[in-house]
Amino acid sequence: xxxxxxxxxxxxxxxGAGGIALSNEQYSDTEGGDYPPGQPPRGDPRPYDxxxxxRVPDEYDSIQSAVDDAEPEDLVLVDPGVYEEAVEVLETxxxxxxxxxxxxxxxxxxxxxxxxxxxxxxxxxxxxxxARHYTRNGFFWTGVSGYxxxxxxxxxxxxxxxxxxDSVHGKFEQSYASGHTDSGFYVGQCxxxxxxxxxxxxxxNAIGYSGTNAGGYLTVRDSVWRHNMGGIVPNSLxxxxxxxxxxxxxxxxxxxxxxxxxxxxxxFGYAAFGTGINVAGGRDNQVVGNTVRDHxxxxxxxxxxxxxxxxxxxxxxxxxxxxxGSGRADLALGAPQAGGNRFLDNVADSARPASLTGGFSxxxxxxxxxxxxxxxxxxxxxGESPRGDWQTAPExxxxxxxxxxxxxxxxxxxxxxxxxx
Amino acid sequence: MSEAGPLGRIGPLFxxxxxxxxxxxIVVLAALLGLFARWIVADFxxxxxxxxxxxxxxxxxxxxxxxxxxxxAAACYSLAALIAVVPIVYELGLAATVRDPLRHLLxxxxxxxxxAFWLLAAVPALVGYRIDxxxxxxxxxx
Numbered sequence: 001x002x003x004x005x006x007x008x009x010x011x012x013x014x015x016g017a018g019g020i021a022l023s024n025e026q027y028s029d030t031e032g033g034d035y036p037p038g039q040p041p042r043g044d045p046r047p048y049d050x051x052x053x054x055r056v057p058d059e060y061d062s063i064q065s066a067v068d069d070a071e072p073e074d075l076v077l078v079d080p081g082v083y084e085e086a087v088e089v090l091e092t093x094x095x096x097x098x099x100x101x102x103x104x105x106x107x108x109x110x111x112x113x114x115x116x117x118x119x120x121x122x123x124x125x126x127x128x129x130x131a132r133h134y135t136r137n138g139f140f141w142t143g144v145s146g147y148x149x150x151x152x153x154x155x156x157x158x159x160x161x162x163x164x165x166d167s168v169h170g171k172f173e174q175s176y177a178s179g180h181t182d183s184g185f186y187v188g189q190c191x192x193x194x195x196x197x198x199x200x201x202x203x204x205n206a207i208g209y210s211g212t213n214a215g216g217y218l219t220v221r222d223s224v225w226r227h228n229m230g231g232i233v234p235n236s237l238x239x240x241x242x243x244x245x246x247x248x249x250x251x252x253x254x255x256x257x258x259x260x261x262x263x264x265x266x267x268f269g270y271a272a273f274g275t276g277i278n279v280a281g282g283r284d285n286q287v288v289g290n291t292v293r294d295h296x297x298x299x300x301x302x303x304x305x306x307x308x309x310x311x312x313x314x315x316x317x318x319x320x321x322x323x324x325g326s327g328r329a330d331l332a333l334g335a336p337q338a339g340g341n342r343f344l345d346n347v348a349d350s351a352r353p354a355s356l357t358g359g360f361s362x363x364x365x366x367x368x369x370x371x372x373x374x375x376x377x378x379x380x381x382x383g384e385s386p387r388g389d390w391q392t393a394p395e396x397x398x399x400x401x402x403x404x405x406x407x408x409x410x411x412x413x414x415x416x417x418x419x420x421x
Numbered sequence: 422m423s424e425a426g427p428l429g430r431i432g433p434l435f436x437x438x439x440x441x442x443x444x445x446x447i448v449v450l451a452a453l454l455g456l457f458a459r460w461i462v463a464d465f466x467x468x469x470x471x472x473x474x475x476x477x478x479x480x481x482x483x484x485x486x487x488x489x490x491x492x493x494a495a496a497c498y499s500l501a502a503l504i505a506v507v508p509i510v511y512e513l514g515l516a517a518t519v520r521d522p523l524r525h526l527l528x529x530x531x532x533x534x535x536x537a538f539w540l541l542a543a544v545p546a547l548v549g550y551r552i553d554x555x556x557x558x559x560x561x562x563x
Contacts, residue, residue, distance in 0.1 A: 261524055274515070296518040327518030328464040352463055359468075368460065371511070375534055384528035 035192040035216030037249040037286050045148070045413040048073040048094070055079065063087045063097065063107075070095055075412040078129070080104035086113040086134070093121045093146075096412035099128040102151050102403040109134030109157065111391060116157070122146045123415040128404040132156050133391070137163045138177065145169050148415040151404040155179045155396050159266075160186045161205070166241075170195045171416050176401050178203045179393030181266035183210035184228070189240040191247075192216025194418070203227045204260060204393050206269025213240045215247035215285070224254045229265055230272025231258040231292075236281035236311035244311040245282040252289045253277075259296040264390035271377035273297070273385070274327065278373075279313055281305025283338075287318045292330075299323035299348065302341050302365075303334035303373050314338035323348040328372065331356045335365030435485055443489045450496045451480035457503050464514035475503075490552055497549025504542035508535040 052071065056078045060066035064087050066076045072094045080101050086109065089095055097117065099105025107116040107129060116131030116138050123146030130153040131138035138154025138161045141147040147170040154161030154177045161177025161184040164170050168190050177184030177200070184202030187195050188210070194217045201224040202208035208225035211218065211234040225231040232255060236244035255276040263269065272278045274296030279285055280303055292299040300323055302313035314337065323330035323346060330348035333341055333356060343356045352369050353361035379385040404410070439447065455476025462471040479499050486492045512531065516522035551557060 259519060261519065261521070274519070296515060328514050350463075350466055354463070354468065362456065366460075368463070368511075372514075375511075375530060378533075379525075379528050379530045382528070382530055384530055386524040 035247050037215065037218065037247040037284065038251075039196060039217055039219045039249075042417045045415060045417055047411040047413045051075055051096075051412050053077050056083075057081065067092065067095065067097070073412065077408065078105045082106045082108050084108050084110055084113075086115055087117045089117065089119045089121050089124050091121055092124075094123045094414065095121065096125040096127065097129070098125075098404070098407055098412070099130075100407050102128045102153060103130060103398045103401060105129050107131045107134075111135060115140045116154070118142075119144060119147065125150070125412065125415050127151055128407050129153070130155075131161075134158065137161070138180075139163065141165070141167045141170065143167060146415040147171075148173075150174050151402070152176070153396055153398075153401055154184070156390055156393050158390050160184075161202070162186070162200075163188075164195065165189055168192070168194050169416050169418055172197045173199050174402065174404075175200045176202070176396055178205060178396050179264060179390050180205045181264040181387075181390050182268065183207040183233075185209045186211070187214045187218065188212040189242065190214050190216075190218075191242050193218040194416075195219075196221070196416075198222045200224075203396075204263050204388075206230070206263055206265040206267070206387075207233050207272055208255075208258065209233065210235065210268070211245060211248060212237050213242050213245050215245055215282070218248040219251060220248065221251040221253065225276075226254070226256045226258065227260045227263070228258045229260055229263045229269035230274075230278055231255040231276045231295075233268075233272050233275075233278045233280060234282045234285060235268075235279075236305045236307070238308040243281075243307075243309070244305075245280075245285075247284040248282070249286045249288070250277060250290060251286070253291070255290055255292045255299075257294045259294075261386040262388040264393055265380070265385065265387040268380075270380040270385035270387065271373055273376050275299075275301050275373070276323070276326075277301070278303065279316055280373075281307075281311030281313060282316060283314045285316045287316065288320050290321045292321060292323045294325040296327040297372055298328055298332040298352075298369065299326040299330040300346075301332040301334065301369060301373075302337065303332075303370055304336055306374070306377075310336070312336050312338035313341055315340035317342050317344070318346060319344040321346045321348075326350065328352065329369075332369045333365045334369035334373070335363065335367045336370075337365035339364070341365075437487065439484065439489075439492075443492060444484075446489070447480060447483045447492055450483060450492070451476045454479040454496070454499050454503065457500070461503065461507055461510050464510070465517075494549040494553035497545040497552065501542040501544075501546035501549065504545065505539055508538045 051073045054066040076097045114136040119141040128151040134157040142165045144167045152175040156179035184205040197220045208228040276292035305311040329352040331351040351357040352366040355361035455472040458475030459468045459472040
């Protein structure tokens with residue numbers, strides 16, 4: 001008999017408090033992992049008491065020169081224009097770089113500069129900017145504690161759009177990414193991450209969200225992932241520290257039609273082709289309340305990840321999702337798997353193995369599922385998989401991308417509230 | 422209506438019967454082949470139908486064999502046939518759902534997949550042949 005926390009709560013007469021209890025579950029129940037997958041309640045980031053606004057191009061002729069002059073907690077406010085530069089924030093913590101108009105303040109890499117904004121200082125905030133045509137990434141934080149990207153657009157950069165690596169205490173929100181050969185949004189190599197990805201949209205990437213070896217207080221929620229090769233892909237790899245991936249919460253997303261063979265791809269995308277939510281070698285994750293539809297292979301799939309080591313999915317919980325229109329199966333669990341993977345209360349028409357939807361099966365995990373994704377990986381590895389060109393991928397629907405309200409007058413705020421605050 | 426009824430007009434299903442053990446083996450083998458067929462076509466939502474057709478069909482095929490040895494050989498041939506169609510069904514699963522399926526299916530990897538499964542299918546086929554006809558190598562040498 002599967003363990004159903006909500007039924008237990010009801011049975012002891014605390015249904016009225018059930019919503020609170022369930023939301024608390026996401027960060028109080030570690031399910032055997034080192035950290036829980038969800039988030040504790042956090043307050044809004046607090047505005048800084050005193051900061052200097054440095055305007056580009058009125059006071060500085062480049063964003064980099066304003067950054068170089070800035071003190072911690074300053075605001076670099078950028079007016080509309082195309083800025084052909086690669087900005088580095090290496091030493092100034094608590095800095096905010098903000099455009100006055102999201103769609104009109106454009107950092108352009110010209111297909112020769114590496115990163116639009118490269119950050120190694122703590123608590124740096126990037127807001128209301130567009131980055132395009134960089135040979136590595138759009139917005140990139142690495143090795144930091146505290147980061148936030150809000151109202152960002154990244155498109156047609158070679159690797160990642162909005163990217164946090166080896167970083168903790170962060171948030172991506174109200175942002176858009178398309179046309180990347182790896183993923184639109186990436187949170188990698190962090191445990192615990194203390195990170196949130198919410199209200200974002202990823203299209204036409206190899207992968208919408210990728211999270212290699214990332215987990216612990218990590219939530220991906222309320223976002224749209226569509227027309228990528230693969231949708232949401234938390235994964236375990238030996239090429240980054242601390243495998244396996246452990247404890248992320250993927251909640252209330254719309255994940256649809258991630259079957260885009262024309263999306264750019266280089267590293268991993270086609271291995272996840274035609275899958276909506278693909279937990280590749282992850283453990284202790286929660287996949288809850290998502291709408292997942294119209295995928296060529298699998299809607300929600302847990303599959304082993306084969307690198308130098310084989311990472312088997314374990315102790316993942318998939319519940320209350322609405323999955324439909326999958327070519328092979330709405331719900332899938334590959335073999336080998338390490339056990340403890342539970343599928344509860346999902347709306348789905350098909351499953352591999354059939355036992356995921358209450359049918360009969362001799363198998364705990366289905367080797368057919370693994371075969372599908374392994375074969376696609378082999379095609380990718382051999383350079384035979386279909387793919388598009390990142391330099392000529394479609395441009396974003398700018399008219400649909402909301403700009404930051406009152407960007408000129410809103411004071412700069414801290415990146416994120418820590419849990420202890 | 423004749424005394425033999427409708428079945429009598431088209432003749433008996435089998436011209437022989439098997440002992441209980443052989444019949445039990447046939448039932449088990451037919452069920453296993455049915456389950457294997459069900460697994461292969463699960464992508465198409467016809468699992469039960471596939472199980473039914475494969476189990477009944479292979480049950481008929483096996484029961485009509487004259488001896489237990491021939492039953493075992495026929496079961497091996499049936500298994501080989503099912504393994505051989507795995508890559509075809511596998512490719513159809515994607516071909517039926519993507520735009521421009523040839524971009525996904527015409528690759529060396531796909532060819533290797535077909536070859537791998539056909540090599541795998543050769544194993545039960547050769548075992549079946551060995552059971553049915555005796556050692557293979559002396560025949561080849563002869």
